[in-house]
Amino acid sequence: KECNLKVRLKTDFGDAFDTDKLDRFCRACGRGFLKPHLLKKNLLEYTGPIGISLYQRLMEPMCKRDFLSILEQIVVALERVEANHLDLNAVLLNLHYVFVNTTTREVWLLYVPTLKSSNQVDVREFIESVVYSLKPLEAKDREFFSQFMYFFRAQKQIELAKIECYIAKEDESIVRLIRKQAGGHSGFMTNKMQHYVEHYEKNGPDEDATGPMDLLDDEATGLLQEGDNWGDEEATGLLQEDANW
Numbered sequence: 320k321e322c323n324l325k326v327r328l329k330t331d332f333g334d335a336f337d338t339d340k341l342d343r344f345c346r347a348c349g350r351g352f353l354k355p356h357l358l359k360k361n362l363l364e365y366t367g368p369i370g371i372s373l374y375q376r377l378m379e380p381m382c383k384r385d386f387l388s389i390l391e392q393i394v395v396a397l398e399r400v401e402a403n404h405l406d407l408n409a410v411l412l413n414l415h416y417v418f419v420n421t422t423t424r425e426v427w428l429l430y431v432p433t434l435k436s437s438n439q440v441d442v443r444e445f446i447e448s449v450v451y452s453l454k455p456l457e458a459k460d461r462e463f464f465s466q467f468m469y470f471f472r473a474q475k476q477i478e479l480a481k482i483e484c485y486i487a488k489e490d491e492s493i494v495r496l497i498r499k500q501a502g503g504h505s506g507f508m509t510n511k512m513q514h515y516v517e518h519y520e521k522n523g524p525d526e527d528a529t530g531p532m533d534l535l536d537d538e539a540t541g542l543l544q545e546g547d548n549w550g551d552e553e554a555t556g557l558l559q560e561d562a563n564w
Contacts, residue, residue: 324418326353326365330433335360340406340432347403351396353418353427367427370418377414377449380456383463384490385424390446391486391497392426393417394479397442400430401479408438412445414452442477463489 330336341355353365373389400407409432411417418427450468455461470485487494 322369324353324365324367324369324427326416326418326429327358328363328365328429328431330361331435334433334435336363337409337432337434340409341430343403344405344409344430344432348399348405348430351392351399351426351428352430355430363431365429367418368420368423368425370420370425370427372415373417373419373426373449374414374452376419376421377452377454380454381460382456383460384493386449386453386460386464386467387486387490387493388424388497389419389426389449391483391493393428393446394483394486395497396426396428398479405430406432408436408440409433410440411438412440412442414445414448442479443471443474446471446477446482 336357338357341357344352345355353367356364356366358364397407397410400410409430411429411431416429419425447468450464450471453464455464467485471482474481483494
């Protein structure tokens with residue numbers, strides 16, 4: 320609605336969301352995640368820029384660069400959770416609950432900590448489910464996806480840093496672009512390519528520009544910078560029904 324995405328999740332009967340973990344998450348880890356608002360003890364509403372589920376996106380053909388972009392953003396988000404000593408098991412790695420903007424290629428995850436959750440995040444299973452669902456755009460993409468699975472299956476233990484090294488080896492510009500720290504962010508959000516281009520031209524060109532994927536940038540999309548959050552001054556207020564992003 321109006322270039323915004325809203326997702327509501329309800330806990331199982333007898334369970335509730337862990338507000339302490341949600342508060343810590345809001346203070347430390349914004350980028351790459353939809354923003355949570357606690358409506359009831361067992362009901363959360365997440366908001367963010369417009370997007371579709373990764374499950375829906377995988378129904379359409381995908382090229383190597385799009386796949387690496389999605390994978391790198393997921394890797395960076397998970398690394399940020401670990402770096403801030405948050406509960407990695409609270410990240411909902413599910414094709415239906417990871418969201419993608421088809422215009423900007425931005426990816427958003429959900430952080431869902433509950434008091435009685437027994438969820439165990441399986442990064443290997445999730446990434447394999449993505450690859451198995453891929454529909455190659457061209458023959459060369461099919462070959463690359465097979466090569467990636469060969470690399471991935473050879474990893475006895477999943478290490479996010481090794482996955483990122485693989486991505487950088489294949490296309491360093493993707494890692495540089497996603498990890499780039501642009502000065503400031505405007506909060507500008509739209510699902511119209513023309514609006515992005517107009518906004519981008521108005522605010523100046525990107526020295527690393529390589530094509531449409533350069534829209535994945537802090538200034539153009541309003542993504543939080545490294546170290547930014549949704550505001551520390553009223554951390555618990557971020558979880559209230561009337562909180563704004």
